[in-house]
Amino acid sequence: MKQVLVMGGTEFVGKAFLQQLINLGYSVDFLTTGRRKSTITGYTTHIKCNRKNRLDLTEALKHKQYHYIVDISAYDKEDVETLFLSINRTKLERYLFLSSGSVYCPSDTTLLEDSPKGENPHWGKYGLNKKEAEDFLISRANEIPFVIFRPPYIYGEGNNLYREAYFFYNMALGNPILIPESNTKVQFIHIADVLRTILATFENRHAVCQSYNLAHRETITWKSLMSTFKKITNSPSQIIEVEQKFLTENEIGSKQFFPFRDVSYLMDTTKLTKDGLPTPSINLEKGLERSYKWFKQQRDFVPPRHSMNKVDFILNAYMQ
Numbered sequence: 001m002k003q004v005l006v007m008g009g010t011e012f013v014g015k016a017f018l019q020q021l022i023n024l025g026y027s028v029d030f031l032t033t034g035r036r037k038s039t040i041t042g043y044t045t046h047i048k049c050n051r052k053n054r055l056d057l058t059e060a061l062k063h064k065q066y067h068y069i070v071d072i073s074a075y076d077k078e079d080v081e082t083l084f085l086s087i088n089r090t091k092l093e094r095y096l097f098l099s100s101g102s103v104y105c106p107s108d109t110t111l112l113e114d115s116p117k118g119e120n121p122h123w124g125k126y127g128l129n130k131k132e133a134e135d136f137l138i139s140r141a142n143e144i145p146f147v148i149f150r151p152p153y154i155y156g157e158g159n160n161l162y163r164e165a166y167f168f169y170n171m172a173l174g175n176p177i178l179i180p181e182s183n184t185k186v187q188f189i190h191i192a193d194v195l196r197t198i199l200a201t202f203e204n205r206h207a208v209c210q211s212y213n214l215a216h217r218e219t220i221t222w223k224s225l226m227s228t229f230k231k232i233t234n235s236p237s238q239i240i241e242v243e244q245k246f247l248t249e250n251e252i253g254s255k256q257f258f259p260f261r262d263v264s265y266l267m268d269t270t271k272l273t274k275d276g277l278p279t280p281s282i283n284l285e286k287g288l289e290r291s292y293k294w295f296k297q298q299r300d301f302v303p304p305r306h307s308m309n310k311v312d313f314i315l316n317a318y319m320q
Contacts, residue, residue, distance in 0.1 A: 003044075003065065003091070006030040007051065007083070008072035010038050011160045013098065013191065017070050018043060020195050029064070032073070051079060057086040065091045068202055072098050076129035077136045084144060094208070095146045096198055099134055101213065101267055102127030103150060111267045113150075113211045122263040134211070141209045147201045148211040149194075152265050156191030156287060157294035162306050163259045164288065167226075168295045169303055171235035178314055179222040180254050180262040181241035187215040187266055190287035193280035197272065206275040213267035216280040216287075222262075228285050232292050240318050256310040 004021050008014025009030030015038075021028045022042040030038075034048030049060040051073065065088050074080050074097060102123035105116040117134070120127045137146040155164050170177060197214060201207040226239045242257065254262035272279050282290075295301070 001025070001027045002067040004028045004068045004070065005064070005066040006070045006072065007074060008032060009040075009043075009046075010036040012158050013154060013194065014072035015040065016156075016158060016191050016195055017072065017198075020199065021070075024199075026068075029066075031060070052082060054082050054086055057082060061087045064088065067091050067093045069095045070098075070198070071096065074098075074133055075126070077132040080133045080136050084140070089144070093145060094202055095137075095144055096201060097133070097137060097146055097148050098198075099148050099150050099211075100127060100130045101150045101152045101215070101265060103131040103134060106263075108264065109266075111213065113213055113268075113271055122261055138209075145208050147198075147207045147209075149198055149214045150211065150267065151189050151194060151214040152187045152267065153189070153260065154191060154194055155188055156291050158191065159291070161259075162304050164229075164291050165295055165301070166259045166303075166306075166308075167229045168233060168292055169301065171229060171233045171237045174236050176238040176240055176315060176319070177226060177229075178240050178242050178257045178311060178318075179226060180247070180258060181243050182222065182262055184262050185219050185221055185264045185266055186260070187218065188220060188284055188287070189215050189280050190282040190290070192287075192290075193278075193282050197278050197280060200277050204276060207277065210271075210275065212272055212275075212277070213269045214272075214280065215267050215269055216283060217269060218283050219266065220284060222258075222260075225284070228288055232285070232288050240315075242314055242318070246314075246317070250310075250313075252310050252314070255307055257308050257314050259306075259308065 004026045006014055006018050009018040010032050018030050019040050028043045029045040029047055031047040033050055038046060047060050049056040051057055102120060103117045104111050105118045106120050117131050134148055137144055
């Protein structure tokens, strides 16, 4: 039986990987800080330690060897480097690193895997840190059988971020929804497609030491996104487009009233097909239908605290 280590495992993407790997019959350990309890059963060991502490991590992994590592919780070079200084890599066949499309430099064109990477003011340190983690892996290509994945916005059942849940919750109440007035175009990817494509690289010889954009090919505007939400929820919510002039005059950023950055974000995924990997196939409507079904089962849902602190201010200005 193949042994797998999941870095992360108690929230959304990591939790989904943990459950899927167990379902597929792998022997699975997962490593977290231990602050959150797992609701999943069937794993081998829940390793609890701080991955940034090399001594603790080395001690926690000293008797462990894995065929595959799925790393959901690495955010910077330190996270990746510390792991590889702490673990026996004798059996390692794949190290799967969930990076981000935010590693690319700002661009109005569709991004390829070899498009320029670097600091992007829209994403700040998050994107730059992911890029530096990638750079470390690429520099060790002769030692680490990595595969890098760069998704845009991941959504779907179990999402702990206040993204689709924001719209589901407010549309159920009939609340007006604010969106930026812009021509922004973005892509999404459903969690099931993330799992299916990444797990396919376990046995794919072409994928070793490669990077892949990981997105559904569908191009989404904020208007089309809202149309899909309204169709699925059958909501009467009014959609209000907030003018850029108003935002500039009042020094308001999109994240202060909307759960996404108002910046175009499109990636080409033909490399997946070229290397024999499955292309994400769940379109936005089907994916949000699944997500909405899951959301309605969350009987005790309470909107989390978030950075959208200008919603009431904008509504008061637009609805006078």
